[in-house]
Structure formats: C-alpha cells, structure tokens
Amino acid sequence: MQNIYRVSSASVIPKRAGHNDIRRNNLELVLRHLSTVGADSRAGIASRAGLTRATVSRLVAELIELGLVREGGQDRDGRAGRPGTVLELGEGVLAIGMEINVDYLSVLVIDLSGREVLRERSVFDAAVGPDACLTALAELYRRTRRRLAASRGRPTPVVAGVTIAVPGLVDVAAGVVAEAPNLRWRDVAVAEPLHKLLRLDGAGGEAGGVPFHVGNDANLAAIAEYRSGGWAGTPNLVYVTGEVGIGGGIIVGGQPLLGTRGYGGEVGHMNVMPDGPKCGCGRRGCWEACIGLNALLQSARQRPRGDVPPERKIEPIVKRARGGDERTLAVLTDLGHWIGVGAANLANLFDPQVIILGGYFAHLGEWILPVAQEALSAGTLARSGESLRLVTSTLGFTAAAQGGALHAIERVMSNPTTLLALT
Amino acid sequence: MQNIYRVSSASVIPKRAGHNDIRRNNLELVLRHLSTVGADSRAGIASRAGLTRATVSRLVAELIELGLVREGGQDRDGRAGRPGTVLELGEGVLAIGMEINVDYLSVLVIDLSGREVLRERSVFDAAVGPDACLTALAELYRRTRRRLAASRGRPTPVVAGVTIAVPGLVDVAAGVVAEAPNLRWRDVAVAEPLHKLLRLDGAGGEAGGVPFHVGNDANLAAIAEYRSGGWAGTPNLVYVTGEVGIGGGIIVGGQPLLGTRGYGGEVGHMNVMPDGPKCGCGRRGCWEACIGLNALLQSARQRPRGDVPPERKIEPIVKRARGGDERTLAVLTDLGHWIGVGAANLANLFDPQVIILGGYFAHLGEWILPVAQEALSAGTLARSGESLRLVTSTLGFTAAAQGGALHAIERVMSNPTTLLALT
Numbered sequence: 084m085q086n087i088y089r090v091s092s093a094s095v096i097p098k099r100a101g102h103n104d105i106r107r108n109n110l111e112l113v114l115r116h117l118s119t120v121g122a123d124s125r126a127g128i129a130s131r132a133g134l135t136r137a138t139v140s141r142l143v144a145e146l147i148e149l150g151l152v153r154e155g156g157q158d159r160d161g162r163a164g165r166p167g168t169v170l171e172l173g174e175g176v177l178a179i180g181m182e183i184n185v186d187y188l189s190v191l192v193i194d195l196s197g198r199e200v201l202r203e204r205s206v207f208d209a210a211v212g213p214d215a216c217l218t219a220l221a222e223l224y225r226r227t228r229r230r231l232a233a234s235r236g237r238p239t240p241v242v243a244g245v246t247i248a249v250p251g252l253v254d255v256a257a258g259v260v261a262e263a264p265n266l267r268w269r270d271v272a273v274a275e276p277l278h279k280l281l282r283l284d285g286a287g288g289e290a291g292g293v294p295f296h297v298g299n300d301a302n303l304a305a306i307a308e309y310r311s312g313g314w315a316g317t318p319n320l321v322y323v324t325g326e327v328g329i330g331g332g333i334i335v336g337g338q339p340l341l342g343t344r345g346y347g348g349e350v351g352h353m354n355v356m357p358d359g360p361k362c363g364c365g366r367r368g369c370w371e372a373c374i375g376l377n378a379l380l381q382s383a384r385q386r387p388r389g390d391v392p393p394e395r396k397i398e399p400i401v402k403r404a405r406g407g408d409e410r411t412l413a414v415l416t417d418l419g420h421w422i423g424v425g426a427a428n429l430a431n432l433f434d435p436q437v438i439i440l441g442g443y444f445a446h447l448g449e450w451i452l453p454v455a456q457e458a459l460s461a462g463t464l465a466r467s468g469e470s471l472r473l474v475t476s477t478l479g480f481t482a483a484a485q486g487g488a489l490h491a492i493e494r495v496m497s498n499p500t501t502l503l504a505l506t
Numbered sequence: 507m508q509n510i511y512r513v514s515s516a517s518v519i520p521k522r523a524g525h526n527d528i529r530r531n532n533l534e535l536v537l538r539h540l541s542t543v544g545a546d547s548r549a550g551i552a553s554r555a556g557l558t559r560a561t562v563s564r565l566v567a568e569l570i571e572l573g574l575v576r577e578g579g580q581d582r583d584g585r586a587g588r589p590g591t592v593l594e595l596g597e598g599v600l601a602i603g604m605e606i607n608v609d610y611l612s613v614l615v616i617d618l619s620g621r622e623v624l625r626e627r628s629v630f631d632a633a634v635g636p637d638a639c640l641t642a643l644a645e646l647y648r649r650t651r652r653r654l655a656a657s658r659g660r661p662t663p664v665v666a667g668v669t670i671a672v673p674g675l676v677d678v679a680a681g682v683v684a685e686a687p688n689l690r691w692r693d694v695a696v697a698e699p700l701h702k703l704l705r706l707d708g709a710g711g712e713a714g715g716v717p718f719h720v721g722n723d724a725n726l727a728a729i730a731e732y733r734s735g736g737w738a739g740t741p742n743l744v745y746v747t748g749e750v751g752i753g754g755g756i757i758v759g760g761q762p763l764l765g766t767r768g769y770g771g772e773v774g775h776m777n778v779m780p781d782g783p784k785c786g787c788g789r790r791g792c793w794e795a796c797i798g799l800n801a802l803l804q805s806a807r808q809r810p811r812g813d814v815p816p817e818r819k820i821e822p823i824v825k826r827a828r829g830g831d832e833r834t835l836a837v838l839t840d841l842g843h844w845i846g847v848g849a850a851n852l853a854n855l856f857d858p859q860v861i862i863l864g865g866y867f868a869h870l871g872e873w874i875l876p877v878a879q880e881a882l883s884a885g886t887l888a889r890s891g892e893s894l895r896l897v898t899s900t901l902g903f904t905a906a907a908q909g910g911a912l913h914a915i916e917r918v919m920s921n922p923t924t925l926l927a928l929t
Binding site: 319342344347349352357431463 | 764
C-alpha cells in the first residue's frame with residue numbers, strides 16, 4: 084500500500100554526484116538490469132536503462148573485464164542472437180554465505196544470478212567455545228575454496244565476498260558478535276580473527292583480500308526468503324528461525340528492519356509468559372523458552388544430543404506423532420499454541436502478509452500449523468481474513484547461509500569496482 | 507547506521523518523467539527548501555537546489571499565486587534584504603488535524619511552517635455512537651473554520667487538508683475505521699460522511715473540496731514526535747499512546763511502520779499476561795488491559811467518569827501519590843512494571859533509540875519511569891547502556907491531532923498543485 088504517513092527526509096536538496104559516483108551507479112544499473120530483466124543486448128540495455136549505446140559499451144567492457152558479465156546466452160525474446168551480441172551475468176564471480184549455529188556449521192555458495200554452486204552442512208557443537216568455532220569455520224572456508232577450485236570446466240572463480248550468519252546480536256560495522264546467548268558468546272570478534280586465521284590480505288573490511296561480514300542469522304534468512312523463498316517479493320514478512328534459539332528477521336516495506344544498532348527483530352526474547360520456563364538468556368518466559376528446539380526436546384522427554392543435526396534430534400518425535408502417540412501429539416499441540424501466541428503479537432505489531440516458520444518447525448508443520456493458526460487468529464486485533472498467512476519455510480536449515488551469500492552478492496552489485504582488488 | 511541488509515528494489519530501470527511530474531517535483535523542491543533551510547532569495551534557492559534562476563522565478567510565481575510562498579522575511583543570514591527579494595512560506599495556507607478519542611475531541615491547526623494557529627480540546631463521550639461522533643466532529647470543524655475566518659489581520663486562510671486521528675485500525679485508502687475496540691466501532695466510514703455532513707463539494711478524496719483523510723491516532727502522534735517533539739529527527743522511535751486505549755506509532759529508519767494494511771503498531775494488543783485481565787477488545791492479558799487508563803483507574807479504585815478529560819480523571823491519583831499514599835504508590839509501581847515489561851518486548855523487536863510514553867503517562871512520569879526503566883533493562887536482550895531511553899512525551903493529549911495536521915501539510919508539500927482546486 085501507499086505509505087500515507089510517509090515522512091520526507093529532512094533535506095531534499097540533491098547532492099552533486101562526481102564522475103566516479105556516476106560510473107559506479109551506471110555499472111550497478113547494468114548489472115541489476117541483467118539480474119532482473121535477464122540476458123539482453125547492449126542496445127536493449129541502452130534503451131531500457133536510459134543510457135547511450137556508447138556508455139553501455141564502455142560499461143560492459145569493464146564488467147566483462149571484472150568477470151561480472153559475459154557474452155553469450157539468449158536474449159529476452161529467447162533468441163540466441165549473433166555471437167557477442169547477447170550479454171548475461173558472469174558465472175566466474177561467486178559469493179559465500181556461512182552460518183555458525185548451536186549444533187551445525189553450514190556454507191552455501193551462489194553465483195551472481197543467485198544460482199547455487201555448492202552447499203554443505205555439518206554437525207558441530209558450538210560448546211567448544213569461540214576460538215575453536217572460528218578455527219572450524221576457517222577450515223570449512225578452506226575446504227569450500229578447494230572444492231570450488233577443483234570443479235571442472237571453468238576457470239578458478241573469484242570469491243567476491245563472505246557473509247557469516249550468527250544467532251545473536253551482531254555489531255555489523257565491527258564484525259563483532261555482541262551477544263549470542265545460545266553460543267554463550269559475548270563481544271566475540273569474528274571477521275578480523277577469521278581473516279587472520281586464513282592469512283588473507285588486509286585486516287578485514289574491504290581494504291584488501293576477500294571482504295568478510297558478519298550478520299544476524301534471522302535477518303539474513305529473511306533476506307533469503309525475500310529474495311528466493313516461497314514468499315519472495317512479499318514486502319511485509321516475518322521470518323522466525325526454528326533452532327535452539329528463536330530469532331526473527333523482519334522485512335518492512337521491502338527493507339529489513341534493523342533498528343538503531345542492528346539489534347531489531349529479537350522475537351525470541353519477547354516475554355510471552357511471566358515467570359514462565361527459564362530461557363538460555365537467563366530470563367524467564369521468553370518465547371524461545373517456550374518454542375525453541377531444546378524446549379520441545381525437554382517437553383517430549385528427548386535428551387538433546389550434541390552429535391546429530393537438528394532434524395535428526397526431532398526424528399523420534401515425528402515418528403511418534405505419525406504413530407498417533409497421544410503424549411507426543413499433546414506436546415506438539417502445546418508447541419503450536421505458543422507459536423500462535425507469539426505470532427499474534429508479531430501480527431499486531433507488524434501487520435505482515437506472511438509469518439514464515441523456518442528451521443525445525445518446517446518438519447512439524449502438519450501438527451503445529453493448525454493449532455498455531457487458531458491462536459494467531461484469536462490473538463490478532465485485525466480480522467485477518469486472507470491477508471495474513473502462517474506457513475513453514477521451504478529453505479531448510481541453510482536459509483541463513485543463503486541469505487549471507489545473497490548479502491555478499493548485493494554488496495558487489497552495489498559497488499562492482501571493489502572487485503578490482505580481488506582480480 | 508548503514509543498513510547492511512539493504513535489499514534493492516526489483517527494478518532500477520528509471521521511469522521517464524513527464525513535464526507535469528517535473529513541474530510538480532520542482533514545486534515540491536522549492537517548498538521543502540524554504541521549509542528546511544528557511545527564508546531564502548530566488549538566487550539562493552536556485553544555487554542551493556540546483557535549478558536555474560529562470561526556473562525558480564517561474565516556480566515561485568506559481569507558489570505565490572497559490573498562497574504557499576510570500577515575499578518578505580529575513581534570509582538565511584538574518585538580513586532583511588531588499589523588498590521582494592526574500593521568500594518564505596506563506597501563512598495563508600493551513601492544515602487541520604482532528605482527533606476522536608474515547609473521552610475527548612480535539613483539533614489543532616498549523617500553517618505550512620508547522621506553526622500552531624489554534625487548538626481546542628473538549629470533553630466528549632464517544633459512547634454516543636459513530637453517528638453522533640461524526641456530527642460532533644463536523645460541528646467542531648465548522649467552529650474551527652469560523653474561528654479561523656474571524657481571526658484579524660489576515661485574509662481568510664485556505665484550508666489545504668484535514669486529517670482525522672482515530673484510536674483504531676484504519677483503512678486509510680477508504681477513509682474507513684475497520685476496528686476501534688474502545689469506541690466500539692467496526693467498519694465505520696468517516697471521511698465520506700463528514701464530507702456530506704459539511705456539504706463540501708466532492709465525495710471525499712481529493713477530487714473536490716477540502717481533502718479529508720483518516721489515520722491511526724498513534725501513527726499520527728508518532729509523526730508529531732518525529733517532526734516536532736522532544737526527540738524530533740530520531741530515526742528509530744516508538745511512541746505509545748496513554749489513553750483508555752494503548753496504541754503504538756513506530757518510526758523505523760525515519761519512516762512510519764505501517765504493514766500490509768496499515769494496521770501495524772498495535773502494541774496495546776500484545777499479549778503480556780496469559781489469562782490476564784480482560785481487555786476492551788474481548789481478549790485477556792493484552793498490554794492495554796494492564797496499563798490503559800481504565801485499568802489504572804480500576805486498580806486505584808477510581809470510578810471512570812465520562813464528563814472530565816483524562817488528566818482530570820487521574821488528578822486524585824496524582825494527589826494521593828504526592829501525599830505518599832502507600833496503596834497508590836503500589837498501584838503506580840505495578841503500572842510502571844507492566845509498562846517496562848511491554849517496553850522490553852518493543853525494545854527487543856525494534857531496537858529504537860527512544861520509547862516515548864504519551865497521553866496520561868506524561869502526568870505520572872516521576873512514579874512510573876524508574877520502575878519501568880528497571881523492567882525494561884531486565885527484559886531486553888541487548889545491554890542497553892546509553893542507547894535506549896524511556897521517556898514521557900512533551901506533546902500532551904493533542905499529539906495525534908498535531909500529527910494529523912502535519913500529515914495534511916505533508917500532502918500539500920508533495921503535491922502543491924492540488925491547492926488549485928481550493929483557491
């Protein structure tokens with residue numbers, strides 16, 4: 084909808100753009116054109132992007148040089164065109180998303196078009212502490228680079244950026260995790276130590292070597308949902324991670340909600356039950372303490388094991404639910420109810436089109452969704468009708484890593500010339 | 507902070523702007539220049555806004571014709587300049603904000619610069635039902651126009667727009683209140699019936715006559731805070747209305763959070779206490795049921811009276827608290843605690859710089875703020891330090907009406923030529 088309450092920025096006096104700003108902006112324009120419209124000819128880009136033919140040719144030459152664009156492919160009308168006339172995004176520039184979570188590490192690599200190149204997820208117990216976590220992450224990074232280098236049929240790709248998802252409050256500018264209750268981290272630097280472990284040039288940031296960034300897992304997963312999930316393009320959506328921790332990634336009017344320090348969206352620590360169960364953060368009655376993975380395992384009298392991935396941990400519960408075990412079904416009904424109670428708060432606050440349940444919730448949809456939907460409708464002030472959906476995610480446990488990779492691609496698109504330092 | 511998770515819009519291909527778009531945009535540019543920079547000469551506007559002298563002269567002539575700009579005043583350096591050389595915003599174009607609440611009606615009139623021209627608030631019992639409410643609102647509008655016409659020393663002003671604040675979910679496009687629990691309204695049209703009652707041309711909207719719009723009271727009050735309150739310009743702020751109902755107006759990154767249907771920010775219906783006290787909306791344990799004005803009056807064994815304004819209703823409580831009455835102080839401590847519990851949820855979700863308590867809370871700050879601050883800190887995942895403040899508003903009970911007037915001014919600024927229909 085049109086934002087009738089829109090407030091104008093304090094000053095609308097246009098800034099004078101310098102030559103480099105214009106060049107950067109035009110490079111971005113061409114890249115985004117190919118990304119959103121698809122393969123196109125120079126003439127097509129020129130007319131549709133409102134640039135001159137000569138400018139486009141110069142920009143394209145630069146982008147080909149950087150590996151961001153290549154000749155080939157079919158144009159918008161499906162014609163292959165004469166050789167050299169149709170352009171598409173290059174496949175040689177990649178971005179890496181990684182995730183550290185309580186019980187796994189994951190990595191996902193995509194190219195400029197968002198196509199997945201490889202993914203890996205492995206069981207990992209973050210209780211080993213931050214140093215051992217970063218060492219394991221560095222090892223996963225090296226293995227990923229080796230696998231990319233070994234893949235046949237293409238030249239060694241350029242990795243344009245790495246974004247690491249962490250379940251906690253992240254000081255994005257510093258690459259530091261301020262607070263991650265379930266990892267038991269406080270003020271843990273990630274970007275710089277990783278750079279050092281990997282003996283990459285530069286001390287982090289984009290000064291030299293591959294730029295490493297750190298972000299909140301739920302915010303990044305929400306970006307993955309917004310860009311390529313089942314509800315891609317939905318301007319108002321809430322993504323809820325379903326892991327040991329419960330995080331939230333909130334898209335408002337097509338933009339991620341960050342807040343002052345980037346700490347927004349901590350849905351897991353909404354208080355939903357005064358004096359409720361103890362939470363990993365030390366408080367009582369947080370939503371996470373009611374619906375997090377460990378809370379479910381405890382209710383279902385399932386001992387949490389450190390050596391299996393989350394979907395294996397809930398396997399016995401899924402089996403018993405399928406078999407109609409009444410105690411298990413009661414536990415899942417209770418879980419669904421509390422999901423719905425918290426979801427109603429989010430619906431009242433954000434009026435989203437969809438609330439997407441990720442992580443382990445996606446394996447329990449048939450039992451939890453109907454109950455949760457009922458509690459959601461009961462707790463929402465607005466009659467929801469067709470306009471609010473509660474669904475499970477289709478992205479699985481690599482959503483945050485995928486969001487990290489998309490975030491890294493987004494940075495290249497916004498400023499293609501940063502690649503110069505890497506090629 | 508820079509939004510590192512920023513997502514680009516799907517298409518960046520620039521639209522071709524027509525002649526009328528450019529003219530409208532330039533008219534807006536000149537108006538906003540005078541609004542933000544202050545009085546200035548044609549030459550000053552031209553150089554600072556990046557337009558030619560000739561274009562500015564043409565635009566200014568048009569704006570003077572519309573009454574939006576006038577010659578006179580001092581320029582940016584405090585010089586009066588030669589007559590006719592310095593331009594400032596006109597005083598002849600006004601905007602009206604009005605509010606319907608459970609126990610009062612209010613009106614506030616401002617000019618283009620945001621200067622208050624008049625205000626009025628009167629006790630009113632909304633229990634009389636929607637028709638009688640609209641009749642009373644129409645009468646208040648007529649009285650306001652008469653007062654404006656009667657004010658000496660200036661020509662009869664042009665009213666550029668009216669925005670009416672209502673404590674409930676508003677379908678802004680239709681000018682209809684979908685749900686207002688404390689008024690007991692459901693699907694009540696406001697803009698069109700008011701237009702008819704006032705026998706204004708056109709059936710609402712901007713087609714003819716003065717445009718009437720309807721908005722949520724808390725969203726509009728948040729705009730007033732953002733534009734002219736004690737925390738003006740703070741890009742991430744949460745405003746909480748303190749009336750019989752508790753609403754929320756949330757500014758995220760400098761823009762009001764609306765959600766899909768404009769129903770976002772319903773903080774009063776967050777569930778904070780399962781099976782807690784009964785709320786006006788029919789549910790149990792809503793924040794509003796814990797901290798709304800009627801909840802306080804009930805705890806303090808104060809009978810809610812329909813014939814006095816909210817600040818008078820709490821007068822006995824303020825007196826007893828000043829006198830050190832222990833029961834009253836305990837009631838206020840409890841109120842402060844529940845304010846803090848809900849505020850912590852909002853802090854976890856929005857990571858704002860400030861949470862502003864409006865309405866009746868502003869009269870109880872000394873007793874409720876310390877307790878609320880404690881519960882807020884205890885319930886927030888991020889260490890708050892200096893970066894999150896909990897304060898009372900300085901705008902009083904006319905905040906929503908003021909936001910309505912600012913909203914109407916904003917519409918004129920964005921599209922000055924709509925005034926042609928009115929002059």
